[in-house]
Amino acid sequence: MLETLFHTLAPLLGKATLETLYMVVASLGIGTALGLPLGVLLATSGPGELFEMPWLRRIAGPVVNATRSVPFIILAVAIIPFTRLIAGTSIGTSAAIVPLTVAAIPFIARIIEGAVREVDGGLVEAAHAMGARPLQVVFKVLLPEALPAILHGLTLTAVTLIGYSAMVGAVGAGGLGDLGIRYGYQRFRPDVMIAVVITLIVIVQAVQTLGDRLARRADKRNI
Known part of the structure; x- marks a missing residue:
């Protein structure tokens, strides 16, 4: 019986x-x-900063905050017309990428902003003193120095997106969430539910471990 269950569930x-x-x-x-870039x-x-555009912060800041404050499942439903415009449909795995991306952009933007702000201002001043242009300061000073924090933030984002991807399974997006709902919950199959939960845990653990290792390697203090 276990062998039959495995051959049925594994694919x-x-x-x-x-x-x-x-x-x-x-x-x-x-x-x-x-x-x-955002x-x-x-x-x-x-x-007085590298790219002095106060108007951009006044506009982009509230938009980023507003997007982050909306619960993901509500966001996914609210932007269905936009999803159809981009993907041609609101159902399926490819369509689910649209709301997931919309949710990820402001999350990542705030992570990058925080990481860049943590860079020692003295390094930026030194780069300016050597004649570096704003883009050179960004790519040769700010991003390399902020890389460990950025990698930690992207790892957190990936783990969050894994959870979100399970949510969109409730609206026909496919993936492990859809499998757990359609084959586990709706068909009263606790074995399927358990298998889905264990798989999600393994994926999250693998992503977290990989992200931590990459961040440690990028941290100059560990060299």
């Missing part, structure tokens, strides 16, 4: 795990690509 669990990883990796990648600008656009 479903494997497919759902790959769908979850696809959603998380894609949304984290796009979210980082958009959230990183975070840098939020941290360096104040009066």
Whole structure:
């Protein structure tokens, strides 16, 4: 009986795990690509800073805060028209990347902003004294110095997105959340629920371990 259960559940669990990883990796990648420059600008656009644009902070700051304050499942439902516009549908794994990315961008932006602000101002002044341009200061001073904190923040974001990806399973997005709901909860299969929970725990642990190792390697204090 256990062998039959394994052969029945294993393909479903494997497919759902790959769908979850696809959603998380894609949304984290796009979210980082958009959230990183936004975070840098939020941290360096104040009066007298590298990119002095106070108006940007006045506009982007409240938008970022407002997006972060909306519960994810409500956000996912609220932007269904936008999801359809981008993905052509609001159902499925690829469509779920849209709300996941929208949720990730402000989260990552605040992480980047906080990490950049922690960089010693003396390093920035020294770079200016040597004639470095603003973009050179960002790429050669701010981001390298903030890298350990950024990696810790992105690890936290990835773990959060794993949880969010399980939530969007409730609205037909696929992945482990969808497997747990359709095959576990709705069919009264506690074994499926347990398998899904264990798989999620393993993924989160693996992501956290990898993120911690990368952050330690990037930390110059450990060299």
